[in-house]
Amino acid sequence: MLVLNKIIGNSTDQGVAEQLHDLNHHGVVEHLVLNKDDVLRHRLRMKTDKGTECAIQLSRNEMLSNGAVLLLEDKKAIVVQMAKVEYLCLRPTSVAAALEVGYFCGNMHWKVDFEGDILRIMLNGPKERYIERIFHFISDVKVELVHE
Incomplete structure (x- = not known):
């Protein structure tokens, strides 16, 4: 097991990008695909996309992020890659509806961000479950689903 x-x-x-570019041509750049919860951790075990077993043991002042390079040698590199995050996108039909759905999302402790007038809910499970929870907003025409 490789300790990083x-x-x-x-x-x-x-300088790092240039080295990675060269290593990538030889097919020796490996990725650790992490989700949003994994990057908050300082200790974890997992395999790279090419099967290398890794134990990450970082000090408390270091934080994992997309593109973090954990190993850079002449014949191998290991880079953190964030897993694709999926969103449920809603467009409130009024200011009052926006406040109501925003309050609801806060009570659910859902992570959200905004893109213009669209509320984007970060999915941490099946999209259908989220739609079930907000269906009353949809049926009352307080929000409309937006497809990305």
């Missing part, structure tokens, strides 16, 4: 105990840099850093 520091973040070397980010895949966008100039």
Whole structure:
């Protein structure tokens, strides 16, 4: 098992990006695909996309992020890649509806962000479950589903 105990840099850093580009041509860049909860952890075990077993042991002052480089050697690199996050997108039909649905999402402790007049709810499970929870807003025409 490979022990990774520091973040070397980010895949966008100039010198690091050049090295990764060269290693990528040889097919030796591996990715650790993490979800949003994994990046908050300082210790975890997992396999890269090519099967290398890794134990991450970071100090408390280091945070994982998309593009974090955990290993950069002449013949191998390991880079953090964030898993794709899916959203349920809603457009409130009025200011009052926006306040009501926003209050509801807050009470549900759902993570949200905004894109113009669209409320984007970060999914942490099947989309259908979220739709079931907000169906009364849809049936009362307080929000409309927006397809990305």
